[in-house]
Amino acid sequence: KWKGAPEMESKSGWSFKPRGRLNYDAVAVSAPSSTGHDDGFSTEARRVRIGASGDVPGGFGYKLEVNFAENEAEVTDAILTYEDKGLTITAGQHNAFHGLEEMSSSLFTSFIERTAFTDAFNLQRRIGLSAQYQAGDILLQGGAFTHNMNDDADQQGGGDARVVYSPKMGETQLHFGGSFHYTNLDNTDNTVRYRQRPEVHATSTRFVDTGNFEATSETGYGVEAAAIMGPFHVATEGRWQKVSRPGLADPTFFGGYVEAGFFLTKGDHRTYKKGIFDRVKPANPVGKGGMGALQVNVRYDYLDLTDAGIVGGTQNQYDISLIWTPTDHTRLLFGYAHIELDDAVYPTASGSTSYGVDSFGARAQIDF
Amino acid sequence: KWKGAPEMESKSGWSFKPRGRLNYDAVAVSAPSSTGHDDGFSTEARRVRIGASGDVPGGFGYKLEVNFAENEAEVTDAILTYEDKGLTITAGQHNAFHGLEEMSSSLFTSFIERTAFTDAFNLQRRIGLSAQYQAGDILLQGGAFTHNMNDDADQQGGGDARVVYSPKMGETQLHFGGSFHYTNLDNTDNTVRYRQRPEVHATSTRFVDTGNFEATSETGYGVEAAAIMGPFHVATEGRWQKVSRPGLADPTFFGGYVEAGFFLTKGDHRTYKKGIFDRVKPANPVGKGGMGALQVNVRYDYLDLTDAGIVGGTQNQYDISLIWTPTDHTRLLFGYAHIELDDAVYPTASGSTSYGVDSFGARAQIDF
């Protein structure tokens, strides 16, 4: 059985499948040159992952993936699972339940990078123990999480929970959800930092950035909604991140987006599975007489990192993307973003911190 | 053919098998708080390994495993082999012949961590060229070894040898062995350091520690004995590590243990192969109507790092573990250790260096 790579199976319940993905980006960033951050053209291996997943008789399973893109080896997923009917127990480093955009694979998202708040609020995989339960259209997810194993950071403790309701209305797949996040920072060096790149990742410039500040805990709330109607899809999320500070006012930062997309090629559509977006499978792929799937997406993306005396900046970002999916396991993405900044970190020569930044990104993607 | 993962074979003598293992630990350490090292709770990805092994026609073979757990990539095994009847030639990084506990896979040991001397004496894989020969109940092992490739250290030279006699008395598997180790440190920066964690690995505190001291060579001697009688097993080892110092008295450090274990589930037992403990295969695994194997183990573990003017400390450690092995390739371990220290590195508020430390550890394990 082929899923990008061969999935080997035995009758007694074993399975094994190699995994991997390659993302190459070529990007350009244009900012007022007097900011000193008119970064121009750069290229990057965005993701170079190898791994494996499999089942072990008795309901057990594992998934293991390592990323080699950042000039070092970083474990992404490394989990042991136990499944029994609708229940899944997961131990190890995995995505906490941070909402639709963060939990959907980067292989299937609508833009080159996820919405601004996912990076800004440090939503990432963590070592934890979690449970999921699916009953009809209801999905319940919750777990206790510590830290990401690639951080040298001290131990953190916290919890995440998410509820999803995903009814079908005729041919339309609906999705509604809410999530909660808490991290106790008492055991760490007690600082957090929220910041975000101008959409593309190959630059290391962040125009919005709170800088490091003291904190004792993070509390996050997210709401999400989406729909897939034939070739159309829409999705929206909002996320509030409240940070408790010792002896100071507690800021609440906010990020949110609305996106909509449309397939230009007949018969193509986004797919959905277990509370997240899944793989696009072109109706007429290259190599079988077709030209694959062609999709156009637009997004309005908002991030506010200024509150309670912390001035991290605010951005209103307008995205458009064109995605060509020649086959199930290959994609080419092109994206343009215009970002309107207020209270940006880098002032212009005239001292202004309100200005526009543009970015363009192209990505070649393959996975197995 | 499945051995956790598919082992693919051709008629002409090729084979290939992916390999991997995941160990997640949650641990707690309790020490007198005035030592400043009452570390409390922490979690850790103890091992995240991916690799492959295979045969090449003509008697050749290879094994390759990389560990990603410590926030970087560390090669564990990376060997080329040649086999002809009872003889095996091995080139590359592999376990030198440091005795039963060190050479048995961590997948099959009776406690969360190996006996204290194995880490304390820096027993580890090294690049080398070795030969093994099995003739009936006799196993001869020897080789020349340099350094571990993950150490930045300069070149070391040395040799290791081991003899094992493993007769069967009726249904009882017996094991007797002796080993010798030598490392010339003349080419290195000439210092060694022996120290050990309080059983669990997720803490970085070591209550016994010689600190760095000048050395020109290490000479080690080990004796070992074990028996497997149905559901019971016993094992014991002693190891002396003599360190030559330039112009100073040469200390000899010592570590040793006695362990015994018993399976509570009917039909289960430890296994033994080629001079080391092998995989436990539950008689009635989960997924086939059984509940897997349940094993209780106790150990007395001793380590003395004080001699000839070097005061590294002494510890008497009492361990108990409960191991649940649902299937061949999954395990849950729970362990408690009480450690009585003398000449500990961290004094209490009253200046005492003799006190007790307790640790608890839980591990989830899967391998393929």
Place this chain on the structure above:
Amino acid sequence: KWKGAPEMESKSGWSFKPRGRLNYDAVAVSAPSSTGHDDGFSTEARRVRIGASGDVPGGFGYKLEVNFAENEAEVTDAILTYEDKGLTITAGQHNAFHGLEEMSSSLFTSFIERTAFTDAFNLQRRIGLSAQYQAGDILLQGGAFTHNMNDDADQQGGGDARVVYSPKMGETQLHFGGSFHYTNLDNTDNTVRYRQRPEVHATSTRFVDTGNFEATSETGYGVEAAAIMGPFHVATEGRWQKVSRPGLADPTFFGGYVEAGFFLTKGDHRTYKKGIFDRVKPANPVGKGGMGALQVNVRYDYLDLTDAGIVGGTQNQYDISLIWTPTDHTRLLFGYAHIELDDAVYPTASGSTSYGVDSFGARAQIDF
């Protein structure tokens, strides 16, 4: 289907193959002791690579390999490809078109290390986008390349091109080629450094070394010719590297070699494919009643790193190697090099920088 490891294929155009290689070296370097670099014996894991390659229906493919030998994870190849008849488009990190010796796999070269200029001139894989087109005996290759993803370096931009003409004259395979290289260094820290080890890699001593110097661009020209006539082969290349410096004379460095080899075992010969040397497949391998292939090679290797006021040194190197290839995927190499140096970096006690260095190397190699 087996190619060292199983190559799994589906009827619909999928394929997957694990990849890996292990090289272990034991070397010795002998230099005048008063230079302080009479390095003596050392060992090294030269290459420890794991990866995978495969095809995706529609003409797409990928190849991914990571090297773990240098105490860290370094991506070697990481490419996405698209093939249509004679045309291949490649995106990602791959060998730019730096000539026969650099582009042929290290698994198949005639000496333990490639000719001196390949390392000296920093010929290496880079992230880029390239196209190749094969039409009969003509092969055209060209692409735009930036930097190697394992370098922390800033972005570089540049291009490479190569033309190969490879006619067959009766049973004789001929090969003629030329290549061009350009790198713009304006965006980097503006320095380059050319240097080279005394043939073997396990030492970190370089007797020839320009040191860092300011540069704005590199321009390279290469010519190549080779022939395979039954058990004989000859190959030769020359390469000029011109460096533009700001406000100073522009040096042009040069390297070149002539090598010849001969198989002592009947029926064995080098192979050639798509403009590079390919795998040696012994006519009578070990395990099938034969003793594998035995090959003797000699090489004269020249490198001149002194020009336009930069005195990096000159070396005349004489190599001999003996290669035993027991089976398709295993090799043992033994090599001896005598190197005559002028303007060497490390003077002797008498102040001389003209002296001889000898090196010996042995390698065990397996790949899949």
